[in-house]
Amino acid sequence: MEKKYIVALDQGTTSCRCIVFDRDQNIVSLAQKEFPQIYPKAGWVEHNPTDIYVTQYSVMIEALTKMNIHAGDIAGIGITNQRETTIVWDKETGLPVCNAIVWQCRRTADICEEIKWHGPLVEHIRQSTGLLVDAYFSATKLKWILDHVEGARQKAEAGRLLFGTVDTWLIWKLTGGKAHVTDYTNASRTMLFNIHTLSWDQEILNALEIPACMLPKVCGSAEIYGYTPIAGAMVPICGIAGDQQAALFGQACFERGDIKNTYGTGNFILMNTGDTPVESRHGLLTTIAYGLGGKVCYALEGSVFIGGAVLQWLRDEMGFYKEAPDADYFGGKVKDTQGVYFVPAFTGLGAPHWDMYARGCLFGLTRGTSRNHIIRAALESIAFQSKDVIDAMIADTGLLFDEIKVDGGASVSDIIMQFQADITGKRLRRPIVRETTALGAAYLAGLASGFWRDLDDLRRHWSLDKIYEPEMDAGQREKRLHGWKNAVACAKIWRE
Numbered sequence: 159m160e161k162k163y164i165v166a167l168d169q170g171t172t173s174c175r176c177i178v179f180d181r182d183q184n185i186v187s188l189a190q191k192e193f194p195q196i197y198p199k200a201g202w203v204e205h206n207p208t209d210i211y212v213t214q215y216s217v218m219i220e221a222l223t224k225m226n227i228h229a230g231d232i233a234g235i236g237i238t239n240q241r242e243t244t245i246v247w248d249k250e251t252g253l254p255v256c257n258a259i260v261w262q263c264r265r266t267a268d269i270c271e272e273i274k275w276h277g278p279l280v281e282h283i284r285q286s287t288g289l290l291v292d293a294y295f296s297a298t299k300l301k302w303i304l305d306h307v308e309g310a311r312q313k314a315e316a317g318r319l320l321f322g323t324v325d326t327w328l329i330w331k332l333t334g335g336k337a338h339v340t341d342y343t344n345a346s347r348t349m350l351f352n353i354h355t356l357s358w359d360q361e362i363l364n365a366l367e368i369p370a371c372m373l374p375k376v377c378g379s380a381e382i383y384g385y386t387p388i389a390g391a392m393v394p395i396c397g398i399a400g401d402q403q404a405a406l407f408g409q410a411c412f413e414r415g416d417i418k419n420t421y422g423t424g425n426f427i428l429m430n431t432g433d434t435p436v437e438s439r440h441g442l443l444t445t446i447a448y449g450l451g452g453k454v455c456y457a458l459e460g461s462v463f464i465g466g467a468v469l470q471w472l473r474d475e476m477g478f479y480k481e482a483p484d485a486d487y488f489g490g491k492v493k494d495t496q497g498v499y500f501v502p503a504f505t506g507l508g509a510p511h512w513d514m515y516a517r518g519c520l521f522g523l524t525r526g527t528s529r530n531h532i533i534r535a536a537l538e539s540i541a542f543q544s545k546d547v548i549d550a551m552i553a554d555t556g557l558l559f560d561e562i563k564v565d566g567g568a569s570v571s572d573i574i575m576q577f578q579a580d581i582t583g584k585r586l587r588r589p590i591v592r593e594t595t596a597l598g599a600a601y602l603a604g605l606a607s608g609f610w611r612d613l614d615d616l617r618r619h620w621s622l623d624k625i626y627e628p629e630m631d632a633g634q635r636e637k638r639l640h641g642w643k644n645a646v647a648c649a650k651i652w653r654e
């Protein structure tokens with residue numbers, strides 16, 4: 159009997175979602191639930207791995223039952239996840255040895271400083287993994303667990319503990335401990351994986367004293383990893399990608415030079431660079447976009463830490479409006495910012511600046527500045543930050559492109575989208591299905607299970623909602639960029 163559905167499990171930083179797609183890529187059912195965030199100390203962020211699993215499982219069952227979807231009609235499950243977050247568990251008891259250390263957690267900044275102090279490893283890490291040494295990635299989080307959880311190192315060396323990013327943990331649980339796997343996209347965010355030889359890097363493992371036996375097997379992004387029992391049927395789990403790579407795939411960015419921008423809490427911009435891993439000289443990361451048919455495709459990535467979060471801050475801390483989408487309404491009441499610039503460097507600046515000491519600043523205030531000018535400057539700051547990353551991508555690759563695909567919560571804002579088109583001089587294309595992360599995971603599982611035939615089949619279904627064309631003249635663009643650059647420079651040197 160022909161299967162009717164693909165299930166995507168989207169395990170994000172603050173919530174778990176399950177989306178069921180049909181063959182025409184329509185969303186047939188969706189369930190979502192938040193789970194607790196744990197902040198044990200300033201700068202530390204944890205999740206309980208059991209919360210993650212139970213919440214993810216419950217939304218899957220909810221999505222299936224509410225639309226009366228039979229497990230026997232599911233062709234496969236694709237998993238996409240918050241990346242870098244680190245989990246270690248005991249393979250005999252199945253219990254985590256401590257909470258997951260979340261990608262945002264800065265507790266291992268000191269370990270990173272120490273690595274940087276010792277020099278040569280930094281360059282080796284950059285060449286091998288495509289990453290900069292930073293607490294963002296899994297490697298130092300895993301080392302921290304081995305160094306601080308009592309008995310963890312001995313048990314790990316004895317082969318009793320397993321490490322995984324969230325995809326690995328979910329698949330291990332869903333398959334009853336049968337599969338200990340990850341895919342190339344997630345492995346490429348650990349700072350332990352050689353993205354050229356496609357193997358774990360023994361030199362980094364030695365330096366951080368991480369036993370190789372606890373690492374998962376690294377697989378392609380579309381293949382059968384194992385089966386999970388649902389209501390008597392064994393359903394294949396057959397797609398994995400880290401969430402930003404999944405969004406790139408869900409946007410059908412299959413060609414070299416294709417680029418997408420996801421506007422969430424932060425902005426994540428990824429460019430497909432084909433079979434060439436482009437080494438960045440402008441503050442970007444080299445990563446794996448996906449692994450298909452025994453080959454990998456690479457991407458350049460720039461992450462902006464505070465994107466849509468600046469609008470939440472204006473809502474929650476400044477009380478400027480009640481709902482984040484109101485920002486567009488108030489920002490639209492003024493025709494420009496009247497020379498106000500807002501650099502939302504609340505947690506320092508990410509790509510391409512990588513300045514952890516920069517802080518948020520507002521510039522150009524006058525007696526005539528109103529709340530609406532500040533809101534408009536905050537909306538524009540989201541686009542200005544992406545523009546910096548896009549310039550770095552052009553400088554690194556020499557690739558000129560005309561358009562950018564956009565998705566994520568803030569991509570519904572007409573002000574941000576029009577300004578993004580204006581300030582980059584690029585056309586923006588927004589799809590009808592804005593759940594591109596889940597769609598990407600569904601695509602991968604759909605390819606592995608034969609639900610969809612090939613990339614052309616996927617491309618054909620990608621459907622456009624709206625295009626934003628650049629309208630700003632070159633002189634105005636230069637003027638605004640000049641102002642933004644000055645503002646960023648000041649945010650970098652400001653000290654209390």
Ligand code: G3P
Nearest residue numbers: 170171240241261401422
């Ligand atoms: O690298 C972190 C990223 O994967 C988190 O994404 O959407 O869960 O905040 P998100």
